[in-house]
Amino acid sequence: MKRIVLSGTGSGVGKTTISTGIMKALSDEFKIQSFKVGPDYIDPSYHNCATNIPSRNLDSFFMSDGQIRESFINGMKQSNAKYGVIEGVRGLYEGISPVNDIGSTASIAKSLNAPVVLIINSRSLVRSAAAMILGFKALDPEIQIDGVILNNVKSQKHYLKTKTAVEELTNTPVIGGITRNPDITMQQRHLGLIPAVERETIKDMVEKWGELISENLDLDMIREIMENSDNNINSEDTTPIWSPNTTKTKTKIAVPFDEAFNFYYRENIEALEANNAKIIYFSPIHDEQLPDADALYMGGGYPEIFKKELSENKPMLKSVKQFSEDNHPIYAECGGLMYLTKSIDNMPMVDVFNYESNLTKKVQGLSYTIAQVTQENPILPVNTEYHGHEFHYSKVEYTGNNPNDFAFKMKRGVGINGMYDGLLKNNTVASYIHTHTACIPEFAYNFTQKALE
Template sequence: MIQEIRIPRILISGTGSGTGKTTFTIALTKALQAKGLKVSVFKCGPDYLDPGYHSFVTGKNCQNLDGWLMGKESVISSFVGASQGSDISIIEGVMGLFDGHSPNSDAGSTAEIAKWLQVPTIVSIDASGMAATFSAIASGIKNYDPQVPIQGFFANFLGSKSHLSIIETASIPLPVLGGFPKSYEYSFPERHLGLHSAGPDILTEEKLSFWQNLTEEWLDLEKVLEIANSAPPILSPGQSKIQPKTKDCRIGIAFDEAFHFYYEDNFKKLREEGAELVFFSPLKDTKLPEVDGLYFGGGYPEIFADLLANNKNLIQDIKNFANSKKPIYAECGGLMYLSSEIQNIEGQCFPMVGLIPGKAIMGPKLKSLGYVEAYTERRTILGEAGIRFRGHQFRYSDLIIENEDELLFSYHIRKRKSEQSTREGYTVSNVLASYVHAHWASNPEIPKNFIASCRRFKV
């Protein structure tokens, strides 16, 4: 049964990357929280870093919304479910408003999410060094796709209050709701193509207070709330009550400063299928928890390679776990950790777990970035041969295989923009590791199959 669900909501987009979407979203979240509102925040696209910032600020897990990875039904379901109990939901866009899977369609773009969820949208424009040109850019964005519910603009990187006044009085097709001045001192530092991982050393109280106060001074907060409350009801299939399954499977999740790139929806699906998730730290814990399977996500193991290498007791525990044939699944940084060694950008080498006979070598340039489709050519801990799923790659390392005879390649992966496929999915016994960050909304059978594998080898 289709339900009409009212969720006050707003989407913060931009003309491209680097227009201040994340800072604007954090600042707006803090200002709304100061008014006593409960805020849920979402992130468009496959990004793993921005959601950490939003989770830190809200105290709630930030969900990714990605049309290409998840599909419309899963996007709506995730948004509606994670918005429950909140007074307002904020969605941060990815790249530019219309940038996505293809330059000729809105698939995988922020605009697609805006239309699916009918979210009133504010577009952030880098206003530095411009006045009337701001109006020209705003007009082009407003008219590009009339189905995208754009409701206003935000002028970022301003020179002064008078600069904002000039832009506000220009002939602009929709209201300018405010703007922020340039502020290098309180900006959030970046690494690679994104921000540093969220934490109290980055998101200090001083910085958060600064952006909250700036929002209250420079932004028409009441107008933003008016726009958010104008959002129409979402048409959503009734949220059927999922009968809780017996928690007869415990899966250990590596989670700390070195490993924290996960899709929250993957965790949700594991729990719904009867798994109890047990979080542990490869940096700090010297023993594995009592679990039936292991899941190593992505992150920055190369930054903490010396600490990981020195935690020899845990490394031996993981080897023993693998020798018992219990399933181990790893993605990107997890693959690097399970390899024989990591060579960092300075050329230093650190021994790792050694379950995958290869050396992960960091490079100064990006090795792979973008969506991929994968299909399995043999049975794995994720299920029978022929399983297909979608994911994303973002890496600065290559895995140099020492002895391919010791490995099985279980996947073929095809990049979004290429018809050529490459072999992936490094497999040794019940260890499966890959550079692909898989989103299991693309194939909900995968979490079921992984749990089934964990149960099968449960002692």
């Protein structure tokens, strides 16, 4: 399974533009399976546009080494891809700890025994670029840095000087350089890039990135690095990322997917389908009522950006509230939580939970999370501990004082009130925590069983 990790020396070096462009350029000739390191929904949406194959996430805080290999192998097999291209997160060695690999791009490279290409912001750098690369290579000799991409070069002269310094002083080939170009900068908002689903011009933009890469990088060298990657990923040294299905009874799970709600891990959907769930997509903005379903799984997204459209769709708000009052299982994450509150910035919402949610100027939660289950809920039994992540510029104005209002006690992270998360009512649980089936292998089985009940 030929593979490569595209990592950066830090955030903001152009990883997503360059990685997506490489995926697009290679996809013109080969089938490419894309992956993203870390808890990210938005970058994978750009990968999808480049490859026309769903991108997948790899994360060593969520996953054991065996689950990382399982997820990678499953993705490659399902897409029948020739190459696996993995975009890193932040800097190569950045993770949850200052001294170990957990949550880092480096941990994924080591789990998959994958070669790394390092992307550098080479603005104003020549010989110092070589010093930077030597430091990255020396920190962990297990990491195989097989190439360098120079971003933000000033001119051809600057590129050639830096290329000479890197290749002669570090013995590492330079794959190419990208000149400074404000036209390829991507628009951002408070959670990062704008999701591809909101951008009608995304295909044209990704096409331009692919052309940029084809003109400035040596794609044959990238392929050669992948072809020379050690093929020895032991398919027996893997760990399942979801529990096997033990029932033949089918259920129907409604899943919102539109401009407001589109944050889902591909494996979470696959886990539900593996447990005999039929996924029925709908739009809380454009549809007037829920589809015929047994349960509702509401992911995150940007409901605060589309609060007016959501609030004006009164029939849908009523339909979702009735669904909860009828005791159907609902599991909601972050944006889904906000939608189920009384209001978002005073715009009326579903009102399953009679608390207001408001957008804030500062980030309220940005962390990997660890939660302890304290109350019965549709996804996990009491006393289970599980991992997740949170990233939100909003706050639910919880005015109660009863721990029994919540399903989860926070051991790491902020949650709703600094101590608890997972508001409970009827058979509905809604929290700021995003999770991945690898953290909760029994998630899909438990949720479909609740739907059957």
